[in-house]
Each structure stands twice: as C-alpha cells, then as structure tokens.
Amino acid sequence: MAKNISRRKFLKNAVIGGAAIGTGLGSYQITYGQAKKPAGPIKIGGQGAISGAHADYGWQMMAGATLAIEEVNAKGGILGRKLELKFMDEELKPATAVKNARYLVTDWGADFLFGVDSSGSAMALGPVLAELNRLHFFCHAATHRLTEELVAQRGIPQIFRMVAPVYQDALAAWIFKDNPEIKRWAGINCDYEYGYVAWNLFKENIKKFRPDVEFVAAAWAPFWTMDFSSHISAVMAEKPDAIFATPWAGEGVMLLRQALMLGVFDKIHAWWQGMGGSVDLLEGISREIEGDKFKGKLWGTARYIHNFPVSPENKAFVDAFRKRWGKFPNYSAEASYSTIYAIKAGVEKAKSIDREKVGAALEGIELKTPAGVRLIRKEDHQAVYTVPAGRVIKSPDYTIPILGDLRVIPAKDYFRHPPFTPVAATK
Amino acid sequence: MLEKLIFQGLIGLSLSMYLWLLAAGLTLVFGVLGVLNFAHGSLFMLGAYATFTFYGKLGLNFWLSILLSLVSVGIIGAILERFFFRRIYEIDLPYQLILTFGFILIFDDLVKMLWGGVAMIPPLPNFFEGHFQIVGRSFPYYNLFIIFAGAAVALLLWLTLEKTWWGRMIRASASDREMANAIGINIPLLFTTVFVFSAMLAALGGALGTPVRVVAPGIGTAMIIQAFVITVIGGLGNLKGAFVGALIVGILTSFGILLFPIFEMFIAFVVMAVVLMVKPEGLFGK
Numbered sequence A: 001m002a003k004n005i006s007r008r009k010f011l012k013n014a015v016i017g018g019a020a021i022g023t024g025l026g027s028y029q030i031t032y033g034q035a036k037k038p039a040g041p042i043k044i045g046g047q048g049a050i051s052g053a054h055a056d057y058g059w060q061m062m063a064g065a066t067l068a069i070e071e072v073n074a075k076g077g078i079l080g081r082k083l084e085l086k087f088m089d090e091e092l093k094p095a096t097a098v099k100n101a102r103y104l105v106t107d108w109g110a111d112f113l114f115g116v117d118s119s120g121s122a123m124a125l126g127p128v129l130a131e132l133n134r135l136h137f138f139c140h141a142a143t144h145r146l147t148e149e150l151v152a153q154r155g156i157p158q159i160f161r162m163v164a165p166v167y168q169d170a171l172a173a174w175i176f177k178d179n180p181e182i183k184r185w186a187g188i189n190c191d192y193e194y195g196y197v198a199w200n201l202f203k204e205n206i207k208k209f210r211p212d213v214e215f216v217a218a219a220w221a222p223f224w225t226m227d228f229s230s231h232i233s234a235v236m237a238e239k240p241d242a243i244f245a246t247p248w249a250g251e252g253v254m255l256l257r258q259a260l261m262l263g264v265f266d267k268i269h270a271w272w273q274g275m276g277g278s279v280d281l282l283e284g285i286s287r288e289i290e291g292d293k294f295k296g297k298l299w300g301t302a303r304y305i306h307n308f309p310v311s312p313e314n315k316a317f318v319d320a321f322r323k324r325w326g327k328f329p330n331y332s333a334e335a336s337y338s339t340i341y342a343i344k345a346g347v348e349k350a351k352s353i354d355r356e357k358v359g360a361a362l363e364g365i366e367l368k369t370p371a372g373v374r375l376i377r378k379e380d381h382q383a384v385y386t387v388p389a390g391r392v393i394k395s396p397d398y399t400i401p402i403l404g405d406l407r408v409i410p411a412k413d414y415f416r417h418p419p420f421t422p423v424a425a426t427k
Numbered sequence B: 001m002l003e004k005l006i007f008q009g010l011i012g013l014s015l016s017m018y019l020w021l022l023a024a025g026l027t028l029v030f031g032v033l034g035v036l037n038f039a040h041g042s043l044f045m046l047g048a049y050a051t052f053t054f055y056g057k058l059g060l061n062f063w064l065s066i067l068l069s070l071v072s073v074g075i076i077g078a079i080l081e082r083f084f085f086r087r088i089y090e091i092d093l094p095y096q097l098i099l100t101f102g103f104i105l106i107f108d109d110l111v112k113m114l115w116g117g118v119a120m121i122p123p124l125p126n127f128f129e130g131h132f133q134i135v136g137r138s139f140p141y142y143n144l145f146i147i148f149a150g151a152a153v154a155l156l157l158w159l160t161l162e163k164t165w166w167g168r169m170i171r172a173s174a175s176d177r178e179m180a181n182a183i184g185i186n187i188p189l190l191f192t193t194v195f196v197f198s199a200m201l202a203a204l205g206g207a208l209g210t211p212v213r214v215v216a217p218g219i220g221t222a223m224i225i226q227a228f229v230i231t232v233i234g235g236l237g238n239l240k241g242a243f244v245g246a247l248i249v250g251i252l253t254s255f256g257i258l259l260f261p262i263f264e265m266f267i268a269f270v271v272m273a274v275v276l277m278v279k280p281e282g283l284f285g286k
Helices: A001-014 A016-020 A023-032 A055-074 A093-106 A117-132 A146-152 A167-173 A193-207 A230-236 A250-261 A279-284 A288-290 A312-324 A330-352 A355-362 B002-033 B041-056 B062-083 B093-115 B142-161 B165-175 B178-183 B187-209 B221-234 B241-258 B266-278
Strands: A041-046 A083-089 A113-116 A134-138 A159-160 A184-190 A214-221 A242-245 A270-273 A298-302 A366-367 A372-376 A389-393 A402-407 B131-134 B137-140
Touching: A023 A041, A041 A055, A041 A330, A055 A083, A055 A113, A055 A279, A055 A312, A055 A330, A083 A093, A083 A270, A093 A117, A113 A330, A117 A134, A117 A146, A117 A193, A134 A330, A134 B165, A146 A159, A146 A298, A146 A330, A167 A193, A167 A389, A184 A193, A184 A230, A193 A242, A214 A230, A214 B178, A230 A250, A230 B002, A230 B137, A230 B241, A242 A250, A250 A279, A250 A288, A279 A288, A312 A330, A330 A355, A330 A366, A330 A372, A330 B131, A366 B142, A389 B142, B002 B041, B002 B131, B002 B137, B002 B142, B002 B165, B002 B187, B002 B221, B002 B241, B041 B093, B041 B187, B062 B187, B093 B221, B131 B142, B137 B142, B142 B165, B142 B187, B142 B241, B165 B178, B165 B187, B178 B187, B187 B221, B221 B266, B241 B266
Parallel strands: A041 A083, A041 A113, A113 A134, A134 A159, A184 A214, A184 A242, A242 A270, A270 A298
Antiparallel strands: A298 A389, A366 A372, A389 A402, B131 B137
C-alpha cells in the first residue's frame, strides 16, 4: 500500500513538468475537429531509482526528460503533437521494472519508454519489450549484455541505449597502462551484474597492455552495504598498488569516506572510482576534496560530465538545467534529455510514431547532443560517444569538485565492437 | 596471515557493535513485552535522520545532536507503545507482525516526505578523523570509538537489569506478567519505559552511524534482517544471546569477506540455520 501512496505522491511532483504542459484535455479539444491529425499527446513513460541510496539518479533522469519535454513543447511539440511524461520508481528491482513497463504501456498508453538505472532491471525488462513492442531508451543501466546479447545477438529491436555502457568503467585500463609503478590491482565492486562485468572487462583490457599486472584481491558489496570497512580491509590486506571500485551514488561516497578513515590513500598510488565523475558523488566528497584528503590519487569517469565537451550544445544544456533545477546535470539527466531529442529526431525522420519506422530511422543516425555527437550504432543500438576520464579536483570555476586533468581517449578505441566476443558476467 | 585475521577481526568487531545496538532493543522488547517489533529498524532509521538534521543540517554539536535524537525517538517510541503496541500484546503474533510491518512502510514514506528520497551523509566530526597503527595496519579512531560505545552499552544494560530495582521489575514482569502485576508493579508504565528505552538504543545505533554511513529511506529495513538473524542465533528475548549473536554475525561476516569473498553474507545465515537445527531456541534461549 505504502509503495503505491509514495509513488502516487512522487508522480504528482514528478509530472509537474509534464502535467503543467497540460496536454491531456487541451489537445483533445483541438484535435477533435481535425479528423486527419493524430489525436492527443505523444506519451513518454520513464522509470528510474527515486528512493534509497541511489535516488538522485532517477531524479536526475526525470529532471533531464522534463527539461527537454518543456523545450520541445514550447516549440510546438513533435509533428504538431505535445509530449506527456509519466515517471515511476523502479526501486532497483527487476520485477518492479517489468511491472512498471507493463503498466506504462498497457494502462497508461505510453508510446515510448525510457530510463532504468539498474542493469538487473534492464536485463529483466529487455525480453518483455519485444512483447510490449515499444522502443525503450535506456539512460543508465550499463551492462554490455543489454546491447551485445539482447540486441546484436537475439535481435530485440525495441532496445536502444543512449548512455555509455560498462565499457566506460574499463577505461581505467587505458588511463593507467603507462604507470609502471602500478602492478598490483585490487577490486571493490558491486555484487551484481554491473560490478562483475566492469571488473572483468577492466582485467581483460589492462592485461592486453600490461601482461605484468596482477589482480591481488576482489571484494564484492551488494546493494544496501552500509559498512564497507570489511571490504576495504580485506583487499588492503594484499597490499595493492591501486584500487578499482564501482559502488556508485551514496554507496560510492560511503566507500570513499571509509577508505579515508582506514588510511588507504597513504598506501596506494591510485584509486579508480568507475563513476567518480558523477555529480552526486562529487558533492558528497566535496569537503574531503577541498581538504586534499585523497592526495590527488582519486580518478574517475562518468557516462557524461558537465564540463566536457566545450561546445554550444553542452553549454546551453548545462545552463538551462541549472536554471530550471538549480543543480548541475548528472549523466542520467543528460541521457534522458538526449533521449527526448532522439525520439524527436526519429519521429520526424519517420514522420510517424510507429515503432518499426522510428526504430529504423534511428539506426545509424548521428545526433548532436550535449555529450557530443552520438552515433546510434545499427548492429547493437548503442549510442557511441566519447567521455574522458580525469582526476577529481577542486576548481575555482565550480561550486563542487569536478573531473580535471582530463584524458580523452576516443570512444572507438575503448568501446567494444560487433561481432562481440563474450565477457563473463560472473564473479 | 595471523595479522590479517586480527585486523579483519577488529573491523568485524566494530561492525558487530552497530548490530548489537540494534539487536539489543529488538530482543529486549520481545523478552519483556512479547512483541516482535519489525519496526525497530525504522526507529534506527529515525535516529539517523534526527542526528543528520540536528548535526548535519542545523550544525549543532555532535554529542548534543545524538542526545536530542535519542530524546526525539524516545518520544516517538512512547507514542507508539501507548497508542498502538499496547493494544496488541494479547493477540496472535501474525497480527503483531502486520502492525509492526505497517509502521515500517509508514516511517519509510514519512522520511521520504520530510527529507526526500535522496541519500545524505553529513560531514565527519573532526575529532574522529585519523587512525592508529595496529599489526602494521591503520585502524580508524571512529571504529575504536564504536567498539567502546557498544561495550559500554552492554555493561550499562547488564548493570541496570541485574543491579537496579527497575531491572528487577523488568525481569520479574518478563518471567511472569500476572504475578508481577499482583505484587504491585505498574505493568503498563513499565512496558512504556522499556519500549522507550529500546527505541533509544535503536536510535543510538542509527545516530552513531551517520558520519560514515548513509542516511536514506530503507536503511532500517536493510539492518533489521541482520538484527533478526542475530536474535534468532542468540535466542529471542535474551540480551546475552543478542550480544554473542552480534559478535558472531559481525566478525564472521568480516572474515567471510576476507576468506570467501564470493559468499560473504551467506555465512551468517548458515550459522543461523545450524543453530536452528541443533538448538532451535537459540544459543542462550530457554
């Protein structure tokens, strides 16, 4: 019961943007008299984690989509139709994600779907999309299997991913390959699909550059781990030179705080925090960064960072987002913002909202987005674009820490390419 | 190898103490009031939120914030006992579970309404920063403090129950409620105070965690399962059992992460299963 109440309450707030646009009744009245125009708004259903330690991601996703929908609607919508948004909580639970998608399509009448934070939820949802027959733009879930297995191999055409997958986390292999002093790597990773794949991909890639590296320890932390000290202490017992970590959001902040308390940064050369460039994580450790507690050893990337690239599109997006929400946009916001514009581009190219036509129109398309030019790869429906890695620093130009000392490796170098060879999604 | 085990054991010990603070109140309420209060985890969460608000938001002194959060959660506990739990002492356990589970959902939504769903971590008080060397490794002062705090609570509880008049009344009413009533113990008042006391223990666990652990809706539910495992291992309603159970679960989980990283939590449940098979009433159960 309470779940429903909270969802209802959230939705009331979440769709302020969508509802304020007031498409429902208004556009019906207009379109009734014009029989040839398609009736009503284009309905876009989203879902993300909007409660718990990872809640900022779902909020950001909702905020990015709302901003784009307001912009598009202010300019007359898509093919003359306004957009309407409904956003739900996936709770990082696969069963909830599937239930939400079914509700959004069959009860609410969504024409397009987007969102989803957890890889586990995404993998459960993938096969259901074929049955629901709606395009779904994934804005955060990062497992390579979503696009490699479900699209490229099993051919589920409804799946698109707008955000950089777990290839991004393995970028560490390119960043640290020229550091001879780093030989012994240890991993502290999420105890589910994302953590397994990130760690395995990293190991595979760095071995190619550096056959001499060793993987001395690995600890696994499930969702809702609140005390990482046992994990940190277990891997530090093997005296690693560097640590590869994937816990994200609030859990990432806790992990880094607890690592500081255990004096880890006195003993290692580098700490790679996969999604260390995520805005909520940077906010969470801003006091420690200002005090230089990490001694410049903390590195990370993200699936988009607001200070890259330096382009008019990115500046316009960041400014509009800050004006609308008073915060810096995180990557899930940029991905959902770009999703709305991808839907616009696809529908306008196909001149229809038909699933097959829009899907075909998007294959191979190049979109100008805040994160740079996104190429939607035909074979796996994965958006290909470059995100740099960097050192976490305090910059006088920003109120929160940012990734600086940026290392730009082109996406084509570190993204995997079809035909895909399998990567283990196990510990 | 021995050094690794010692250090990991110490880390596990600090983990045990968080669990002990939570399990103590859970088992106390079961032992005296006869209610399995699943909403106990929510009181832990409210303690964390209250401390976050007083300390992280309003910038009050850390110790004062903890004290204020204990008082706030104590008041909530008094209201819960007086107006809700008191009505369910005589009915079957499944109905009690429904009420306490209902409160979990209510409190989770309440904190979402008041504080939002996003996780928060206040800054670490300066005096907790730093670490000292032990078996060649760095051990945080904060974890040391938690170990002492947990031990102090254990000692205080033991002294209260064994050496004070109030403790005797509690033990008397736990073993025979009617007889205790007959000899003039004010049972309703005693139950309220015990419930408030256990709520404050839960709040203390939540409060002490705020500077290093996340404050978010759902943290209580995440913790209560472990606390429940602990009380089952130690024997439901038995404080000594809860303390030993917390030590077993915390330290074994920590060793598990070091020695069998693929399983971790699994070990605590194996211990529980073995205890249930060999001694279903728990290690210290009657």
